[in-house]
Amino acid sequence: MSTLTRGFKYYWEDFKVGDRIRLGSKRVTREEIIEFATRYDPQPFHVDETAAKNSIFGGLIASGWHTGAMAMRMMCDAYLLEAASMGSPGLDSLKWLKPVRPDDRITTYRTTLESRVSRSRPEMGIVKFYWEVVNQNDEVVMSMEGYGLFARRASGESS
Amino acid sequence: MSTLTRGFKYYWEDFKVGDRIRLGSKRVTREEIIEFATRYDPQPFHVDETAAKNSIFGGLIASGWHTGAMAMRMMCDAYLLEAASMGSPGLDSLKWLKPVRPDDRITTYRTTLESRVSRSRPEMGIVKFYWEVVNQNDEVVMSMEGYGLFARRASGESS
Numbered sequence: 001m002s003t004l005t006r007g008f009k010y011y012w013e014d015f016k017v018g019d020r021i022r023l024g025s026k027r028v029t030r031e032e033i034i035e036f037a038t039r040y041d042p043q044p045f046h047v048d049e050t051a052a053k054n055s056i057f058g059g060l061i062a063s064g065w066h067t068g069a070m071a072m073r074m075m076c077d078a079y080l081l082e083a084a085s086m087g088s089p090g091l092d093s094l095k096w097l098k099p100v101r102p103d104d105r106i107t108t109y110r111t112t113l114e115s116r117v118s119r120s121r122p123e124m125g126i127v128k129f130y131w132e133v134v135n136q137n138d139e140v141v142m143s144m145e146g147y148g149l150f151a152r153r154a155s156g157e158s159s
Numbered sequence: 160m161s162t163l164t165r166g167f168k169y170y171w172e173d174f175k176v177g178d179r180i181r182l183g184s185k186r187v188t189r190e191e192i193i194e195f196a197t198r199y200d201p202q203p204f205h206v207d208e209t210a211a212k213n214s215i216f217g218g219l220i221a222s223g224w225h226t227g228a229m230a231m232r233m234m235c236d237a238y239l240l241e242a243a244s245m246g247s248p249g250l251d252s253l254k255w256l257k258p259v260r261p262d263d264r265i266t267t268y269r270t271t272l273e274s275r276v277s278r279s280r281p282e283m284g285i286v287k288f289y290w291e292v293v294n295q296n297d298e299v300v301m302s303m304e305g306y307g308l309f310a311r312r313a314s315g316e317s318s
Contacts, residue, residue, distance in 0.1 A: 040228035
């Protein structure tokens with residue numbers, strides 16, 4: 001095991017198939033919706049209150065990429081910053097199911113679906129997750145299936 | 160057709176299966192990589208030059224969500240802001256294939272894969288796209304397959 005992947009709290013072995021955990025929660029502000037979308041997704045229903053009211057969404061909604069980024073931050077704070085992460089090859093699906101509106105409180109949950117050792121890089125494991133982002137009314141606003149790559153725990157590494 | 164969906168340049172009919180177009184291009188700066196990641200994805204290899212050098216990536220790389228957001232901005236500027244867009248239900252796949260590094264120039268291409276009228280909402284059409292984000296070395300750094308919803312052109316709407 002490389003010294004690059006020593007000293008973390010979570011390794012590949014720590015993601016158990018079937019586990020479902022709550023990652024975190026966040027109130028979404030009008031200011032943050034407009035700030036993100038002004039830079040990355042300036043469609044009228046993401047940046048302009050009046051245009052949004054007159055749109056098919058009936059009011060301001062967050063960019064789907066913003067919701068994804070907020071979920072990513074909850075992943076970081078809950079486990080990734082303490083994990084021997086080796087990045088992610090991507091997602092098998094990303095669904096924007098309901099609008100996210102100003103003052104919504106969103107909570108992200110993670111379920112571990114599958115786990116295996118990499119064939120080409122046996123020092124690494126691949127974990128498939130399902131993430132759900134839920135609002136204060138228990139509606140799933142976004143869901144994703146995707147992968148995380150993690151170093152395996154060395155035999156000398158404490159658990 | 161609702162007045163909400165009048166007066167746009169692009170309607171469902173304007174996305175032709177097989178078309179491949181270049182949406183735009185952008186230089187990625189170190190400052191923007193760090194700024195985005197500090198807020199949404201503060202893993203060391205996204206926010207800390209020294210930690211990134213010592214990571215498996217060998218240097219600072221952009222958050223995958225940042226690359227997605229930059230591609231989204233290119234979609235907006237190329238067509239979405241002039242389209243009768245009704246949002247997106249999501250993506251069937253999102254692949255982070257290569258790192259995006261400071262001073263990379265990324266270009267996004269869009270191919271129209273499939274197109275049909277909605278069964279439940281016949282005033283709306285569903286288009287399936289394939290997007291590729293390519294760097295200055297012609298390497299595909301990110302690809303996505305996903306959907307856009309667009310109002311259909313009314314019979315009285317000019318084309």
